[in-house]
Amino acid sequence: MTSDTDTLVAEDPITGDEIELPADVEVGEIIDSPVTGTELEVISLDPVVLEEAPELEEDWGE
């Protein structure tokens, strides 16, 4: 869903709320849910689908 040229609209997978995302969001990008603060991963853009992001794992980092 597109609300205007600057934002996209998607459903928060945890709460079901509609949330706005920047229009330049990428597949694989992590955003913080404005509703719960939970990290969400962008799974697809057409349509915009979000999933709860994977938990931090021990070997993540630089």
Next chain:
Amino acid sequence: MKVGILYSRIRKDEKLLLSELRDRGHDVEKIDVRKERFGLDATTAAVDDLDIVVDRCLSTSRSLYATRFLDSYGVPVVNSPETGDVCADKAKNSLALAEADVPTPATEVAFTKDAALEAIESFGYPCVLKPVTGSWGRLMAKIDSRNAAEAILEHKETLGHYEHKVFYVQEFVDKPGRDIRVLAVDGEPVAAMTRSSDHWLTNAAKGGETKSFDLDDRALELVERASDAVGGGLLGVDLMEVGVDADSGPAEGGADGYTVHEVNHTVEFKALDAATDVDVPATVVDWLEEKAVELADAEAEEADA
């Protein structure tokens, strides 16, 4: 050029890189390593016509295996699997620095709780216990007493993964409330910043305050040598100042020198981009463009030989 990006999570760093690459008209192939399979002579990932692949995997294990497979297929990849292998393991990292005569904190590795306790006692208190694999300051312990040492070692033994039984013990460097992160491409600094905190861990990921830093000649030399020691590439070189009174702070008199505590191979640079005047993603892409040509030339020479 056609650039592959190995990833499993697009952070701000990857976003900056993707944006710069696309702005310059490069074709970008995003490769989510979670979705691909890597066979002995081919992969499901679309890598055949890529000029260069940049490893931006957040997971060290995925980074090491994915780059090793791509390298095996002859796909040009940065950083190289050899560099990743050294940087991903703190023990190998310390050894590489020491072998190259780059000053680095005194370190011992032990494989049992008793031997680790002996190492800790020989360093004296405080000293530092680190996991050999890990980042962002996770599971780092500054040990202030024998009682604490015994407790931490016992806890580490129960953590499960065999790597927690590789005890990496290091002298505590009484740095002046900050350390220095340098982003470098094949030893040439792109930008540098200090990371300051009242906590002994000053990592930006731990909330350390960042500020642009001008490298002196000694630091420039050490960054180049540290980069060479691990095989070069796009690296984050971490230094601590030595010979500075930790109480009077870094502004008093300057450092006598530096010690390089580690080199990171999938370096994050968003904090550097924000803290300095350098356009970090642009400089990184400049380097990638040069690197792609260099690797292609090397391959052509090899084919001719």
